[in-house]
Amino acid sequence: MENGASSYRRFLEGDESGIVDIIRDYKDGLMLYMNQFVKNIHIAEDLTEDCFVRLVVKRPKFKGKSSFKTWLYSIGRNLAIDYIRHNSKTVELSDEDYNALLIDEKNIEIDVAGYEQSESWTRKVPFVRGIFNFIDSFTDKFFNLNRHIRM
Numbered sequence: 001m002e003n004g005a006s007s008y009r010r011f012l013e014g015d016e017s018g019i020v021d022i023i024r025d026y027k028d029g030l031m032l033y034m035n036q037f038v039k040n041i042h043i044a045e046d047l048t049e050d051c052f053v054r055l056v057v058k059r060p061k062f063k064g065k066s067s068f069k070t071w072l073y074s075i076g077r078n079l080a081i082d083y084i085r086h087n088s089k090t091v092e093l094s095d096e097d098y099n100a101l102l103i104d105e106k107n108i109e110i111d112v113a114g115y116e117q118s119e120s121w122t123r124k125v126p127f128v129r130g131i132f133n134f135i136d137s138f139t140d141k142f143f144n145l146n147r148h149i150r151m
Contacts, residue, residue: 004067007021009062030051031048034051055075
């Protein structure tokens with residue numbers, strides 16, 4: 001594998017084979033590295049492409065303070081972090097996780113049923129009922145939205 005810094009320098013000087021060499025040499029490793037952040041190989045692949053597009057379009061300056069690979073991977077890491085930051089409101093649950101949440105919800109209902117029998121419950125009913133109503137509406141909206149997104 002040729003030194004990535006010299007390939008990038010060639011690319012900046014107008015030799016397009018320099019970027020081809022960089023993509024060939026670093027594509028797979030960068031994609032696997034980014035997959036560690038986003039936990040989805042298809043998204044990691046898209047972000048890897050975005051990283052190379054950024055090199056071609058923006059032509060950031062490589063100052064040589066680190067190895068070329070470290071510099072390139074830091075660009076990829078920043079893209080992955082930006083992706084996570086902008087998509088953190090989207091939650092993907094496997095069927096197993098979804099069922100575990102439903103079981104946890106049933107366990108909470110059983111605990112609450114036992115608590116309802118105690119005397120302190122009658123003093124806290126309005127407050128607790130308001131919290132449960134909020135949680136129920138939030139949970140229903142979340143799971144309906146999540147199931148709709150997954151389908």
